[in-house]
Amino acid sequence: MRFDVLVIGAGPAGLTAGLYVSRAGWRAACLERLAPGGQAALTSRVDNYPGFDEPVSGFELCRRMEAQAKRFGVEVVQGEAQGLAVAAGSVVVRSAEATLRADAVVVASGARPRELGVPGETELRGKGVSYCATCDGPFFRNQAVAVVGGGDSAVEEAMFLARLCSRVYLVHRRDEFRAVKTVVERALNDTKIVPVQSAVVTRIAGTDGVEAVEVRNVSTGATDRLEVAGVFVYVGLLPNSEFLAGQVARDGAGYVITDEDMLTSAPGVFAAGDVRKKSLRQISTAVGDGAIAAMSAVRHLQGLRAQSR
Numbered sequence: 670m671r672f673d674v675l676v677i678g679a680g681p682a683g684l685t686a687g688l689y690v691s692r693a694g695w696r697a698a699c700l701e702r703l704a705p706g707g708q709a710a711l712t713s714r715v716d717n718y719p720g721f722d723e724p725v726s727g728f729e730l731c732r733r734m735e736a737q738a739k740r741f742g743v744e745v746v747q748g749e750a751q752g753l754a755v756a757a758g759s760v761v762v763r764s765a766e767a768t769l770r771a772d773a774v775v776v777a778s779g780a781r782p783r784e785l786g787v788p789g790e791t792e793l794r795g796k797g798v799s800y801c802a803t804c805d806g807p808f809f810r811n812q813a814v815a816v817v818g819g820g821d822s823a824v825e826e827a828m829f830l831a832r833l834c835s836r837v838y839l840v841h842r843r844d845e846f847r848a849v850k851t852v853v854e855r856a857l858n859d860t861k862i863v864p865v866q867s868a869v870v871t872r873i874a875g876t877d878g879v880e881a882v883e884v885r886n887v888s889t890g891a892t893d894r895l896e897v898a899g900v901f902v903y904v905g906l907l908p909n910s911e912f913l914a915g916q917v918a919r920d921g922a923g924y925v926i927t928d929e930d931m932l933t934s935a936p937g938v939f940a941a942g943d944v945r946k947k948s949l950r951q952i953s954t955a956v957g958d959g960a961i962a963a964m965s966a967v968r969h970l971q972g973l974r975a976q977s978r
């Protein structure tokens with residue numbers, strides 16, 4: 670398969686990049702290993718994406734992004750990029766199913782949740798341990814759950830769970846939540862949300878399913894056991910960039926390094942969205958990156974075509 674621009678990932682950054690490339694008259698495809706929408710599609714409620722005066726579900730927002738991209742001719746190809754190489758002016762992307770070639774590639778493979786790394790987490794994953802409240806929250810209707818983390822995602826998802834669950838412990842290792850003030854205030858006004866501050870999870874207990882989380886207060890050393898049926902983990906991200914190893918420069922955490930035009934260290938390879946080294950990982954910034962990367966890729970194509978004339 671050959672495209673003018675191949676976008677790796679069909680989250681907000683990838684769908685936007687595809688839209689801009691296609692709308693400029695070039696053939697674009699998004700290679701997606703799961704379903705289009707990325708992390709944003711798994712977000713229960715989006716309050717801060719411009720253009721929506723009422724909250725919109727992440728799923729609905731991404732459904733519209735996908736439909737809009739397809740209206741301009743973006744193809745979505747199912748598959749997972751496993752390797753990438755730049756050779757003689759074109760970029761070759763390897764997936765399990767096919768070898769795809771393009772004159773330019775936009776890496777928009779986003780990020781995935783970081784794990785807590787405590788005993789019980791791996792064993793009970795899918796049996797009460799989850800990284801997606803929208804996907805798994807309804808399984809815990811009228812039961813107690815714990816959310817681990819203190820940023821926007823943790824606090825927003827705790828509020829989503831509070832509408833379903835009998836009680837939501839919000840466990841955070843610091844004494845103050847990192848999430849924006851208005852969101853924290855709303856959460857702390859919810860009587861079903863019980864903040865457990867300055868505490869770290871030391872173990873997730875259970876045999877066939879989660880039965881409790883064990884926590885330790887970081888100031889006093891005191892331990893406690895919270896009886897819960899589910900644990901939702903929101904303690905940060907890891908970039909989906911392993912397949913770029915040795916081909917594209919990344920920082921120590923694995924985030925792709927770009928210039929302001931989204932160009933990476935490899936000619937013809939651009940990056941956009943959460944996979945990129947940057948200070949704010951949001952839908953609005955992913956979309957902005959996607960547009961810039963697309964137009965840089967188009968300029969790259971125009972340069973290649975001018976050379977070959």
Ligand SMILES: Cc1cc2nc3c(=O)[nH]c(=O)nc-3n(C[C@H](O)[C@H](O)[C@H](O)COP(=O)(O)OP(=O)(O)OC[C@H]3O[C@@H](n4cnc5c(N)ncnc54)[C@H](O)[C@@H]3O)c2cc1C
Binds near residue numbers: 683706717749955
């Ligand atoms: C719980 C939660 C709540 C959030 N709430 C908000 C919010 O309210 N407002 C806001 O602005 N932002 C929010 N965010 C952040 C927002 O979702 C992300 O910033 C945004 O989705 C990043 O878009 P992206 O396209 O860069 O990456 P992603 O959304 O991560 O999309 C990347 C896509 O690439 C695919 N992919 C990965 N690797 C490969 C590969 N090797 N081959 C093929 N495909 C691949 C993935 O399957 C995925 O579909 C939230 C995030 C989370 C987790």
